[in-house]
Amino acid sequence: MAPDDVRVDPDWRVAGERIETLLDASSAGGTVARERAEALVREVVDLYGAGLERIVALVDPRTLDALASDELVASLLLVNGLHPHDVSTRVRTALDSVRPYLGSHGGDVDLLDISPDGVVHLRLTGSCKTCPSSSVTLELAVKDAVLAAAPETTEIVVVADEPASSPNLISADSLLSRVHSAPLPAAAPMHGTWIGVPELADLMPGEVGGFAVGALPMLVCRIDDELFAYRDRCPSCTESLAGAVLARRAGGAVGDAVLRCPICGAHYDIRGAGRSLDDPTEHLDPLPVLIRDGVLSVAVPVTEVAG
Structure with missing residues (x-):
C-alpha cells in the first residue's frame, strides 16, 4: 500500500484523553495501582520514543520531511523533541494548509511574528477581516x-x-472579543470540532446540497473544484435555504456564483464568504471545509455537534 493510501483513525487526536481516563480508572485500585499504571505508560512512551529517535537518525532529510508532513507522525516527533522544523516553519506550513479555504472566500492570513514567549501574531486580510463569521473561521x-x-x-x-472604511464592517478584534466572552457549555473543551463528511465529494459542479451534521443543518455548494459550506439559514427571512440554486449575477464574470433564497429572494455571494448582495449588514454563516486525515471535514460549533 502506498503511503498516500494509508488511512489513520482520526481518534488518535484524543488518545491522550483516553490514556488519562484509563489512568484515572486505575486509581480505583488505590495510590499504588495508579503509580504503577503511570510508570507503565512512561516505560512504553520512552521505548517508542527511543525507537523513533533511532529511525530519525537513520533516514535522510527528505524522508524525514515527508514523515513530518503526516499529522500523526508529526505529533509523535513533537512529543519526543525530534521534529526537523522550527516553530516558525511549522506555523507557516499550518497557515498554508488553510489558505485554500480562506482564499476561496476572498481572504487570507499573514504571520506577523512569533514572540520569544510563544505568542503568535496573525493578521486576517480580505473578506476574512470583515466577515461576521470570521471569528468561527479563526477558532x-x-x-x-x-x-x-x-x-x-x-x-x-x-x-x-x-x-475599515465602512461603518457596516466589523473588525476582527471585535469579532474575537465576542467569541471569547461568549459562555460555553461546561463540558465543551473548545469552540468547535471537525467532523468528517466524505459525501460532500459527491456534489457535482454547480450543485447545491443539504446536509445535517449533528444538530447543524448546512448547505454546501460546489463551484468547479471548490466546496463552500454555510449554515442552512437565510439571514434575511430566517428560513431554510432548501431549494436554492446557484446562478451568475447579471453582468457577472465566469465563475461568479450567487445563491438566491427560494423564500424571500435575497442574494448571497458564495465566493465572497456569503455576503448579501442586497443588504451589506447581512451575511450567510460560513463553515470551514478542509481535508483532515484524508477525509473531507467540516468545522462545526461545539454546541451543535450532538444531534
Whole structure:
C-alpha cells in the first residue's frame, strides 16, 4: 500500500484523553495501582520514543520531511523533541494548509511574528477581516491548524488591520472579543470540532446540497473544484435555504456564483464568504471545509455537534 493510501483513525487526536481516563480508572485500585499504571505508560512512551529517535537518525532529510508532513507522525516527533522544523516553519506550513479555504472566500492570513514567549501574531486580510463569521473561521480553522502544528505556542493573537472604511464592517478584534466572552457549555473543551463528511465529494459542479451534521443543518455548494459550506439559514427571512440554486449575477464574470433564497429572494455571494448582495449588514454563516486525515471535514460549533 502506498503511503498516500494509508488511512489513520482520526481518534488518535484524543488518545491522550483516553490514556488519562484509563489512568484515572486505575486509581480505583488505590495510590499504588495508579503509580504503577503511570510508570507503565512512561516505560512504553520512552521505548517508542527511543525507537523513533533511532529511525530519525537513520533516514535522510527528505524522508524525514515527508514523515513530518503526516499529522500523526508529526505529533509523535513533537512529543519526543525530534521534529526537523522550527516553530516558525511549522506555523507557516499550518497557515498554508488553510489558505485554500480562506482564499476561496476572498481572504487570507499573514504571520506577523512569533514572540520569544510563544505568542503568535496573525493578521486576517480580505473578506476574512470583515466577515461576521470570521471569528468561527479563526477558532476552528486557523487556530486549530497552528496549535496542531506548534503546540508549544502559548497564545494566538489577531492584530488589527487598517481601519475599515465602512461603518457596516466589523473588525476582527471585535469579532474575537465576542467569541471569547461568549459562555460555553461546561463540558465543551473548545469552540468547535471537525467532523468528517466524505459525501460532500459527491456534489457535482454547480450543485447545491443539504446536509445535517449533528444538530447543524448546512448547505454546501460546489463551484468547479471548490466546496463552500454555510449554515442552512437565510439571514434575511430566517428560513431554510432548501431549494436554492446557484446562478451568475447579471453582468457577472465566469465563475461568479450567487445563491438566491427560494423564500424571500435575497442574494448571497458564495465566493465572497456569503455576503448579501442586497443588504451589506447581512451575511450567510460560513463553515470551514478542509481535508483532515484524508477525509473531507467540516468545522462545526461545539454546541451543535450532538444531534
